[in-house]
Amino acid sequence: MTKAEILSKLNLEELIGTPFENMIDITKIKRGSSVYYERLKEFNTCYIIEGHIQHIVYTPDGGEFYRDLYEDEITGVNFCFSKKISQERFRLFDVDIVAKEDSKIAYLPLDKIMDLEFKGKSAVLKKLIMMGVEDHFKEFKYLLLKNVYSDEQFFIKHLEKCQTIDIGSTRIISEHLNINLRTLQRLLKNLQDQGIIERTGDKLSIKDPVKLGKYKEKFEK
Amino acid sequence: MTKAEILSKLNLEELIGTPFENMIDITKIKRGSSVYYERLKEFNTCYIIEGHIQHIVYTPDGGEFYRDLYEDEITGVNFCFSKKISQERFRLFDVDIVAKEDSKIAYLPLDKIMDLEFKGKSAVLKKLIMMGVEDHFKEFKYLLLKNVYSDEQFFIKHLEKCQTIDIGSTRIISEHLNINLRTLQRLLKNLQDQGIIERTGDKLSIKDPVKLGKYKEKFEK
Structure with a gap:
């Protein structure tokens, strides 16, 4: 992918042929390796060309929060602009990126677009607003549901959505669902x-939907 | 306030004297009253001129999430643009605004700015990006900390930050801290x-910081 x-x-598309195109940096990361923190400070926006990466957000006293990202997803749209607001954000949260599979990612310093001059800039700024909003909604939805539901409800909702969960280890699900x-x-x-559920080999699935329905009654008000 | x-x-300032100025709608809301849902769908961005309002976000199965907003705060910056992305967001979350005190608010349909033509539009679009990012970080920080910490840790952190909490009823704190x-x-x-803590009249405060320090040890890994 060029x-x-x-x-x-x-x-x-408006950015094709502008100096921004050369600012994009495409890198391969090996499964299990981490992106250097210093590099991450410089480039916050990351587009996944292929593979599976994971964001880990650390709070000052050792809390961890995970976010999984897959092919064709972009992350950090809001983070990359935050430098312009405050230099202090890194005091609150440290972030790491770890490749869960061999991956290829592109770093895009979207914040630089704000200071470039090129044809169609206004259209691009509009699109950046929308990209930020989409990123916001993804995180907002996830975090809000995590807040409102108990871990148990959250897991059951996930299982109902996926029907079958590939379970290499419970640790992977634990991180994925926080x-x-x-x-x-x-x-x-x-x-x-x-x-209510059963494990067959590496798969976890609903065994008895009727029992699950009964079990879920306890969540109702 | 004009x-x-x-x-x-x-x-x-670039918007002063443009058609957008006339789109702003200033309203008083009485303590305890709610903003009509239909109206809210139309105007998502709300600037608090004076008072105290509360956002309540409802999930489809009855979960509630609260956000308190005070004078000079603006909310819904990202929400107002979401209409341009998807018509479906209201299926996921219903939102209500309730005045906790007599309040004066201004509705600002920020999304309309995208389609207006005026001098300095590019500068305004940049500022909208920053406003969206700030709003994102406020919610992200709050929701992430709520996720990472237990209710107990979250409450203690709040108390340590405020030192003294005005406690009209525990319900108010319960909503404020979700x-x-x-x-x-x-x-x-x-x-x-x-x-560890004591209640004097309507105030809640830390009684014994040493005991609190000992109590907090159980949170450490």
Whole structure:
């Protein structure tokens, strides 16, 4: 995938041929490796060309929050502009990017667009507003639902949506859903003991929808 | 406060004298009253001229999430643009605005700016990007900390930050911190019984910082 193709994928064709195109940096990252923190400070926006990466957000006292990202997703749209607001954001949250599979990513310093002059800039600024809003809604929706629902409800909703979950290890699901590992293990054991879910090889699925329906009644007000 | 003064407060002077100025709608809302849902769909951005209002976000199955807003704050910056992305957002979350005190608010249809032509539009679009980012960070920070910390840690952090909490009723704190009312009452009773916090009249404060320090050790990894 060329830089022009990435811009085209992102619906930012106006930037093809501008100095911004050369600011894009395409990199391969090996499964399990992490992006240097210093590099991340410089480039906050990251488009996943292929693979699977994970954002880890750290709070000052050791809390961790995970976000999984896959092919054709872009992350950090709001983060990259935050430099212009405040230099202090890194005091609140440290961020790391880890490749969960061999991946290819493109760093896009979207914030630089604000200071460039080129034809169609106004259209691009509009699109940046929309990209920021989309990113906001993705995170807002996820975080809000995590807040409103208990870990148990959140897991069941996820299972109902996916029907089958590939389970390499419970740790992967624990990170993906931001549920404490021991809480998740207890929950899975409980649901299996009651015959509500079952594990076949590497797959986790709903065994008895009627029992699940009954189980869910306890969440109702 | 005139419409021009609001635009000036928001650092959007370029819009003074444009058709947008007339699109601003200033309204008084009485304590306890709610903004009609239909009206809210039309105007998502709301600037608090004076008073205290509360956003309530409802999930499809009855979860509630609260956000308190005070004088000189603006909310809904990202929401107002979401109409341009998708008509579906209201299926996921219903929103209500309730006045917690007699308040004066200004509705600003910021999304309309995108389609207007006026001098300095590019500068205004840049500022809209920054406003959206600020709004994103406020919500992100709050929701992320709520996710990472237990209700207990979250309450203690709040108390340490404020030192003294005005407590009309525990319900108000419960909504403000998005902690289940009964969980909060149990927590307050526990902290009072242990002599860590004390209630004097309408004020809640830290009674014994040393005991609090010891209590907090259990949160450490």
